[in-house]
Amino acid sequence: MAITEENPGYKWVGTRPIRPDGLEKVTGKAQFGADLMLPGMLFGKVVRSPHAHARIISIDTTAAEAMVGVKAVITGGDFPDLAANGAHPSEIDVANNTIAREKVLYEGHVVAAVAATTREQAEAAAEAVEVTYEILSHVLTVDEAMADGAPLLHEGMITKGVDPAPEEASNVASKILHERGDLDQGFGEADVVVEREFTTKPVHQGYIEPHAAVADANSDGRAHIWCSSQGHFQMRAYSASVLGISPGMLKVTAAEIGGGFGGKTVIYLEPLAVRLSQRAGRPVKLVMDRDEVFRATGPTSGTRIKVKMGVAKDGKITAAEVWMAYEAGAYAGSPVGAAGMTAIACYDIPNFVVEGYDVVCNKPRVAAYRAPGAPMAAFAVESVLDELARDIGMDPIDIRLANAAVEGTQASYGPKFPRIGFVETLEAIKDHPNYTADLGPNQGRGIAAGFWFNAGMMSSATVHINENGTATVVTGSPDIGGSRQSMALMAAEELGIPYESIKAVVADTETVGFNDVTGGSRVTLATGAAVVDACRLIIEDLRARAAKTWDVELDQVEWVDGQAQHAEGAQPPLSLKDLAAKSGRTGGPISANASLNSRGVGAGFSTQLCDVEVDPETGVTRVVRYLTAQDAGRAISPDYVEGQMQGGVVQGIGWALNEEYIHDSDGVMENPSFLDYRIPVASDLPMIDCAIVEVPNPAHPYGVRGVGEVGIVPPMAAVGNAINDALDVRMTDLPMSPVKVLEALNEQRD
Amino acid sequence: MARTHITTVVNGDETEFLTEDSTSLLNALRDEVGLTGAKEGCGTGDCGACSVMVDDKVTCACLVFAPEVDGSTILTVEGLADSGELHPLQQCFLEGAALQCGICTPGFLISAKALLDKNPDPTETEIRYALAGNLCRCTGYDKIIRAVQEAAREMRDQ
Ligand code: FES
Ligand code: FES
Numbered sequence: 001m002a003i004t005e006e007n008p009g010y011k012w013v014g015t016r017p018i019r020p021d022g023l024e025k026v027t028g029k030a031q032f033g034a035d036l037m038l039p040g041m042l043f044g045k046v047v048r049s050p051h052a053h054a055r056i057i058s059i060d061t062t063a064a065e066a067m068v069g070v071k072a073v074i075t076g077g078d079f080p081d082l083a084a085n086g087a088h089p090s091e092i093d094v095a096n097n098t099i100a101r102e103k104v105l106y107e108g109h110v111v112a113a114v115a116a117t118t119r120e121q122a123e124a125a126a127e128a129v130e131v132t133y134e135i136l137s138h139v140l141t142v143d144e145a146m147a148d149g150a151p152l153l154h155e156g157m158i159t160k161g162v163d164p165a166p167e168e169a170s171n172v173a174s175k176i177l178h179e180r181g182d183l184d185q186g187f188g189e190a191d192v193v194v195e196r197e198f199t200t201k202p203v204h205q206g207y208i209e210p211h212a213a214v215a216d217a218n219s220d221g222r223a224h225i226w227c228s229s230q231g232h233f234q235m236r237a238y239s240a241s242v243l244g245i246s247p248g249m250l251k252v253t254a255a256e257i258g259g260g261f262g263g264k265t266v267i268y269l270e271p272l273a274v275r276l277s278q279r280a281g282r283p284v285k286l287v288m289d290r291d292e293v294f295r296a297t298g299p300t301s302g303t304r305i306k307v308k309m310g311v312a313k314d315g316k317i318t319a320a321e322v323w324m325a326y327e328a329g330a331y332a333g334s335p336v337g338a339a340g341m342t343a344i345a346c347y348d349i350p351n352f353v354v355e356g357y358d359v360v361c362n363k364p365r366v367a368a369y370r371a372p373g374a375p376m377a378a379f380a381v382e383s384v385l386d387e388l389a390r391d392i393g394m395d396p397i398d399i400r401l402a403n404a405a406v407e408g409t410q411a412s413y414g415p416k417f418p419r420i421g422f423v424e425t426l427e428a429i430k431d432h433p434n435y436t437a438d439l440g441p442n443q444g445r446g447i448a449a450g451f452w453f454n455a456g457m458m459s460s461a462t463v464h465i466n467e468n469g470t471a472t473v474v475t476g477s478p479d480i481g482g483s484r485q486s487m488a489l490m491a492a493e494e495l496g497i498p499y500e501s502i503k504a505v506v507a508d509t510e511t512v513g514f515n516d517v518t519g520g521s522r523v524t525l526a527t528g529a530a531v532v533d534a535c536r537l538i539i540e541d542l543r544a545r546a547a548k549t550w551d552v553e554l555d556q557v558e559w560v561d562g563q564a565q566h567a568e569g570a571q572p573p574l575s576l577k578d579l580a581a582k583s584g585r586t587g588g589p590i591s592a593n594a595s596l597n598s599r600g601v602g603a604g605f606s607t608q609l610c611d612v613e614v615d616p617e618t619g620v621t622r623v624v625r626y627l628t629a630q631d632a633g634r635a636i637s638p639d640y641v642e643g644q645m646q647g648g649v650v651q652g653i654g655w656a657l658n659e660e661y662i663h664d665s666d667g668v669m670e671n672p673s674f675l676d677y678r679i680p681v682a683s684d685l686p687m688i689d690c691a692i693v694e695v696p697n698p699a700h701p702y703g704v705r706g707v708g709e710v711g712i713v714p715p716m717a718a719v720g721n722a723i724n725d726a727l728d729v730r731m732t733d734l735p736m737s738p739v740k741v742l743e744a745l746n747e748q749r750d
Numbered sequence: 751m752a753r754t755h756i757t758t759v760v761n762g763d764e765t766e767f768l769t770e771d772s773t774s775l776l777n778a779l780r781d782e783v784g785l786t787g788a789k790e791g792c793g794t795g796d797c798g799a800c801s802v803m804v805d806d807k808v809t810c811a812c813l814v815f816a817p818e819v820d821g822s823t824i825l826t827v828e829g830l831a832d833s834g835e836l837h838p839l840q841q842c843f844l845e846g847a848a849l850q851c852g853i854c855t856p857g858f859l860i861s862a863k864a865l866l867d868k869n870p871d872p873t874e875t876e877i878r879y880a881l882a883g884n885l886c887r888c889t890g891y892d893k894i895i896r897a898v899q900e901a902a903r904e905m906r907d908q
Contacts (some may be wrong), residue, residue, distance in 0.1 A: 018844045025852030026840040028787020028827035032853060035786040119777070120770065206887045208791040208799055209853040258789070258853025259887050290792040481850040481888060639847035643889055647850065650890030674796035674885060682891040683875075683882040 012492040012499050013702055016639045019485040020504050021256070033212030033228025033255045034287045041214070042071055044276050044286040045122040046269070047112040047129045048296060049104035052362040052667025053138035053151070056102060056111060056131060064114055064128040069121035072279035073129065074272065075112045076101040080244035087241070093331040095242045097365050098271055104133070105153055105330035106364050107668050108295030110268075115276040115284045138362035138667045142304050142325040145171040145361040153330060153360045173332030173358040176340045178413060186319025186351030190310025192391045197306045198380040200716075200734040201660035202327060204299040205369045206651070206679045209258020210290060211297060215273035216283040221245065223274045225252045230264040230478055231517025236509050242271040250274070253508040254478040261651070262368030263298040265517045294672035299661060300369035301326040301334045305380040311388045315402035319351040320344050324377060326358060329365040334358045335373025338453075341413035342713075343377035345451040346422060346605065347403040352412060362667050368519060370648060371452040371709035375655065375716060379734065382448040382717030387730065396447040396721070397430050400607070405451075421631030421695030422449070422605040428629035428691040429609050437625065442613055444726025449607045450713025454706035455520025456598025460513025461530035463491065463538055465590035469577030470501040473534075476515035477527040479506055481647075481708070482640035486524045487531050489636050490702060494535035496562030497576055513595045521706030524636055525697070526598040532701045533594035545586040546574050600699025604710035606630040608649065610718035614726045616745060619738030621657055621723055622684075628714075629691040633705030638692060644707045646688040652715025654680045660735050756820045760785065761829025769816040775809075776800045778816035779826060787827035787856045791885065798884030801857035802826045808864040810883075827856035830863065838901040838908075839863055848897035850888035857884050862898045870906055874899065 024030040061073040076099045082092045099110045112129045116122040139145040139153075152169055159166050160174040187193055209228055217223040229235045232252040240247040257264060269286040276284040288297070308321040322343050326334035336356040343354055389399040404426065405411065407419045429435055429447065439445060462474040473491045477483060484504035492499040515527060543557040546564030550557070550571045558565050563573040583590050611625035628645050635641040658678045662670045671677045696703025720731045729744040753768040760783060767782040774793075779785045779802070791797035793812045800811040803825040830837045839859050842848070849855045858881060865872060865880040872880065877898050878891070886894060 016847070019847070021852075022844040022849070025849055025855050026827075026836065026843050026859065027831055028785070028856050030852055031786070032789065034790065035780075037781070037784070118770075120772065207851070207853075208797055208885055208887050209789065209851070210791070256853075257851060258791075259851045261887070287790075290794065290797075482847070639893075640850070643847060643850050643893060646890035646892045647888045648890075651887065673794055674792050675794065679885060679887060680890075681882045681885065682878040682895065685878070685891055687895070688890050688892045 010493055012489045013634065013636050014638060015489065017499050019482050020488055021479065021484055030256045032209055032258050036214045036226050036255065038214065038216060038283040041283040041285055042115040042117060042280055043119045043122045044113055044115040044273060044284045045126040046110050046272065046286065046292070047126045048292065049100065049107060049109040049111055051104060051133055051135055052107050053136040054104050054133035055136060056100060056104065057134055058132045059112055060130040061112065063130065064125040067121065067125045067128060069117040070114060070125045071117070071282065072115045072276045073112065073125070074275050074279060078275055079242060091241045094238055094267065097331055098242050098267060106362050108292065108364060113272045113276055115280050139171060140361055140363060140663055140667055141302060142327055142359045142361065145359045146325065153362065157360070171360045173328060173360055176337050176356045178340055178354040179352065181351030183319055183321060183351050183353055187310045189312060189318040191313045192388055193308065193310040194384050194387045194391065195308040196384050196732055198383070198732045200303045200376045200379065202299040202302040202363060203655050203659045203661070204294060204677065205261040205263035207259030207261060207263060210288040210293045211264070211268050212287040213269040213273045214283060214285045215270065215277040217274055217277035222249045223277065225250060225270050225274065226255050227252065227270055228255050228257045228264060230257065230260045230480060230519055232478065232509055233476060233514050234265065234517045235267055235270055238267040239270045239274065243274055251508060251510050254506055257478050257480050260480055261370045262372060262519055265519050266367050268297055290674065291672040294677060295669050296364050298367045298369065299364065300372060301328065301366050301376070303327065303376045305376060307380045307384045309384050309388060311392060313392055315392065315394045315399045317347055317349045317403050320349050321352065322354040322381065324356045326356065326373065327363060327366065328358050328360045329363045330360060331365045332358055332360060334366055339373030339377040342374040342451050343381055344412045346405055346449050348405050348409045349403065349412065370651065370712040374450060374452055374713045375652065378448065378450045378713045379716040379720065382714065383720050383730065386446070386721040386724065397426050400426055400449055417603060419695060419698055420603050420605060421693050424693045424695055425605050425607040425629040425631055428693050429607050429627060432627055432691060434609055434625055434627040434689060439611065440613065442616060442726055443624065444612055444722045444724065446610045446718045446721030446725055447607065448714035448717035448721060449605065450710050452521070452604045452710035452713060454525065454601045454604050455522040456526050456601045457516035457520065457522055458597050459515050459527040459530040460593065460595040461527060461534045462512055462591065462593045463531065463534040465538060465576065465580050467580055469497065469575065469580040471495060471497065473502055473504040473531055474507045474512050475527050475531065476507055476512040477523045478518045480518050481644060482637060483523045485640060486528055486636040490528050490531055491535050494532055495538065495576060496559070513593060521604065521708035522598070525602065525700055525704045525706045526596070528636065528704055529598065529700055530594045530596050533596060534592045537592035537594060538590060541590060541592065542576065542579050545579055548586060549574065602633045602697025602699060602705030604631060604705050604707065606710045606714055608714040608718045610715070610722045612719060612722040612726060614723055614741060616727065619741035619745065621736060621741060623653055623686060623719065625686055627689040627691065628711060629693055630707060630711055631693040631695050631705060632707045633697040633700065634694055634703035635692050636702060636704060641692055641707050642690045645690050645711045648709065648711025649688050649715050650680050650685060652712045653719060655734065656716040656719035656736055658735050658737065754817050756816060758819050759823045761826060771815065771817055773816045774812050775814040775816050775819055776811035779811060785826050785828050789853055789856060791853065798857040798861060799854055801860040801884065803860060803864060808861050827859055830859060837863065838904045839898065842897040842901040842904065846893050846897035846900060848889065848893040854884060854886040858886065858894055866902055866905060870902060872902060
């Protein structure tokens, strides 16, 4: 095979060996958040609000404290009042979400926590904590929250991003706006204009492992936390802030993590476990039940989105107008900002207005979920684009090709795109046999595309060469889907030693430099670049040691295939093993650290093709064939790139067809179990076909873009467009459950 | 509080432990026996992460009270490998990248073993239905199904 940019002749990058942490995970040895047991450890239990919105009048813990086995009971009063200390508003929100002080803002909001010698005792004590509430009226959706005279969650909330600032408080935390060109002129140039309104419900990340934390506090104020988290440095910072101590007082060890998808980038249990441990003088374990996970963590926003788009007969989009309101849950911070930036970012559109609102309501505070904000916006925009293509009789891939962002396009959110691979993903779909596969009766085919920025941020890595020439690669990025394998593959490629000679590990907050969270699809990109940097420092060091050994100038020494070679062949090569064995005589241990703020991200694009079969009698939709094409930049570890692509798609299929938060009129969640909040199971699905596209990211040594998130952006529209293709009904409200499909069919018949 | 004395065989070893009557088999295995391979994803029988074999039947350990297993034989993921040699399912899950986070893996391995014990040559649809009680949020199931197909093939060839 020729060595090209697409195939540069790598030995390890792009291969499919067994992952470094696999054996522990198939034998049950891997230690996840809830698996740790410490001597004398207590079990904790959290007390949660049964009300969606209420003022806490009093909390009486005396009965609970007097119970057998109970060692500690804490409430909001056991934590510093950050508001009184002048902390940043975002820190105050984190603290108040961790444990309520004056008001509870959603059903499931923490009001107290207990620790006792057994689980049963802790549960009984939690029930014995007496909380007196004054119930307040609540708002559950953006419509209710934005209505005139709506009850306010935060009395001082003045909408940001509006000039002049409103005088009155509201539930709208902020407004975002992106504009270009002249909307009226753009719509004037259109031959067809379609305008639609869409709604989506909150959905949960649905990781199978509930949140878990163990804390062991010392009497000197220091504490060790073990937790299931996507970023133990972030956990340390948040926890220290809530506890009112310096981050250096906390050591955080990342347990193996049983899924997160963004939902484990925030804290819930950690500061509570530390405070309970301090009060009890013993280690404390806190683990959520599944219903607590649903009621009080995640989810992502419910939304209302309006889209108006116009196209000329040649398929060129002339104008787009997008209005969106995103639920933030109890505290400001919905992903509407990212939604506004991504909504039309796939396309080069001359005239547009994108307007968005971040709206608080009495539901759990939303947390990041895979490409946060983008999937709902894409559901709306890609559905409208599908309709426009039909109206002008154009192929759905061709209309996207006619408008696709390419290198040099001014992105709708500002900067010019560097090299990107959107067009390549569209072509990959068109070239695949699924694109022309025969459809049966009641079957339909849908296409949709999606964009996600991918993050960079800060990472650190340390590489040690062991005395026998093997290597240990240490990072601080919790490995959520196989990233230790990519780290080891890149290190093997750099050092020129076998993958099997490298052990990649995730270290605690005291053993490696700072790392931002595992999120934003950033680990293989940024932490990977830190690993590459550290390996290159090692190679510099090894060359210098060889030069010293041979008594030649440094530039006479090259590093090739894992060994130092003399440029003119005047010396027999020195392998990494030789150099490691001699390290004591050539300058001591061989080790290097690298830390960086990512040198540039690589935008991710995905295009997906979905075939469904809809039963017109029952309204049940079944996905019968699915293809996802995604630009990975470079697939360091193709097995786990495919895994991310397939996993994202299937979460999207669940979002499209089944998943939703259902609240009763009191604001109590009605379906907080996997029985009633039904995520896709194996028998719901076909195989998920993958086409990995590799358009290298110029900002990464191997061209990595990051692959974790964009796969969840297109599925809802792909499924909706396929349903429309099958039955000619346009679904605008997620999930597209059998009832709603039947309703749409009935309306069509009338 | 009086605790009940239970005698079982766990992964081939006679195992005794004390438990409260209301404790689940899952918590007894994890807290008393010290085997944390079976996981709690829901505690209500809906996710399969806690799957173990009790007298050769796949069982959600979270739905069984510990005293109910007195006299039973239990297999957990820790007992799948034979003196360090991986079961073909474990090997195929590794080679086929059938796990991402791995929290669901112990449950899938047990359910898949139960399937292959009964049906050495299942169709894709049979595998999908046999594993429908095991939730995986990371993989989309594709690579899990393929790994089970591959393990079945290898076991038939042996
Ligand atoms: S924990 Fe037993 S089925 Fe989920
Ligand atoms: S691998 Fe994470 S839930 Fe299955």
